[in-house]
Amino acid sequence: MLSCRCVEPEQLSQYFNRLRKTTSSNEEVELQHTIVKLLTDLASFIPAEGLVLLIDDPNAPMEDSSGARNLIYIAGLGIPVTPLIGMKTISNQGVIGESYSLNKSQILKGSAYEPPLIMDKIHLPKSCQSALTYPITLGKTAVGVLAIFNKKDPLGFTLRDHKLTEIVSGFLSMSLQNAIDSKKNREMTKRDHLTGLFNDRYFHERLLVDIQEAETHQTPLILFFMDLDHFKSINDHHGHLVGSQTLREVSIILRESIRVSSATLARYGGDEFCAILPGVPLEQAIQVASLTREKIHQKMFMIENSDLEGSFINFKGVLSASIGLASLHDHVPQMGDIKKRKNLFLQAADVAMYKAKELGKNQVCVAQPIQLAPSK
Numbered sequence: 001m002l003s004c005r006c007v008e009p010e011q012l013s014q015y016f017n018r019l020r021k022t023t024s025s026n027e028e029v030e031l032q033h034t035i036v037k038l039l040t041d042l043a044s045f046i047p048a049e050g051l052v053l054l055i056d057d058p059n060a061p062m063e064d065s066s067g068a069r070n071l072i073y074i075a076g077l078g079i080p081v082t083p084l085i086g087m088k089t090i091s092n093q094g095v096i097g098e099s100y101s102l103n104k105s106q107i108l109k110g111s112a113y114e115p116p117l118i119m120d121k122i123h124l125p126k127s128c129q130s131a132l133t134y135p136i137t138l139g140k141t142a143v144g145v146l147a148i149f150n151k152k153d154p155l156g157f158t159l160r161d162h163k164l165t166e167i168v169s170g171f172l173s174m175s176l177q178n179a180i181d182s183k184k185n186r187e188m189t190k191r192d193h194l195t196g197l198f199n200d201r202y203f204h205e206r207l208l209v210d211i212q213e214a215e216t217h218q219t220p221l222i223l224f225f226m227d228l229d230h231f232k233s234i235n236d237h238h239g240h241l242v243g244s245q246t247l248r249e250v251s252i253i254l255r256e257s258i259r260v261s262s263a264t265l266a267r268y269g270g271d272e273f274c275a276i277l278p279g280v281p282l283e284q285a286i287q288v289a290s291l292t293r294e295k296i297h298q299k300m301f302m303i304e305n306s307d308l309e310g311s312f313i314n315f316k317g318v319l320s321a322s323i324g325l326a327s328l329h330d331h332v333p334q335m336g337d338i339k340k341r342k343n344l345f346l347q348a349a350d351v352a353m354y355k356a357k358e359l360g361k362n363q364v365c366v367a368q369p370i371q372l373a374p375s376k
Contacts, residue, residue, distance in 0.1 A: 004035075007074055039053060050078030052081050055074045055136065057069070058143075071088065073089070080126075095118065095131050096119050098133075100142050100144070101142075105166065107132050119131060133146070136172050138177055144172075200268050211341060214328055222285040223328070224258075226273045230361075242303050246303065250319075251273070253295045254275070292321065292323065320362035323363075324355065326367035
């Protein structure tokens, strides 16, 4: 029996995770095993030259104005298929692309009187004698295609083959949805419910990992601490609902200002926010922090007034931010205890933030190197 080949869990993650890119986990491993088992079983019931599973890439832009998408060969069986695993094709060509674009299953048989039956003009350009395709869906939306070609029977594919493929496609769609739901639920436990930024628990976990990475590779690591100035007056004058919406607006500014792909942005609690910036030099971090501070102070907040439908509460220049920055290698002494170093790192950024407040608020302050008392 032919063996099924599937992309590794790390690669599989980016195709089924339609929330954000993360490292692989149990969901990817379990999904990989499910895919291999289902395709292997289907191939044993429907002997054919090749069987492939393709999934679209939700993170890739449209290929062109026609709306074509990347389709990735996720798994497959057969001599002409296995070298394709992990490669991409385009959804606007071939029998596979047609099934995806139309979100429609097909049973096709080649004929001398019809155009050549081509599965994929890029990677499988040879004309086929027969083909069976079935879309993989999330809800009613096609996200991939299960395709079988050149059945080892001159009569081609039958309605029984179509029914078996429909059942397997249904299981694949369900497995994909379950993996997405599971990862979504796990992701939600890391998030602050109000702003959508990471919560403080995940922030502390991530900081330990990033410190270890920065130590191992001797790369820059910046800790960014921010406290909103005069936020209490907004709550006192306009109420907590306006205050909550203000925090959401601030979180958007943070996302727009801190364009570092590896950054971890978090709500630390109340009106305090923080960010871990791996690989960012201190000079660049100062620029990022200054831009964030300016955007918050210059922002015209327009928040719907829940007491009067159709009206808004506007304010500008009331809210500002005091920001403290600390650099791991510049401000925290070397030591073997990573947890202690993490605490000193937090302390350095926190002290710098409060220094910004003492100096008049609405400014950025850089930490001073921490001096440890000599051991007795």
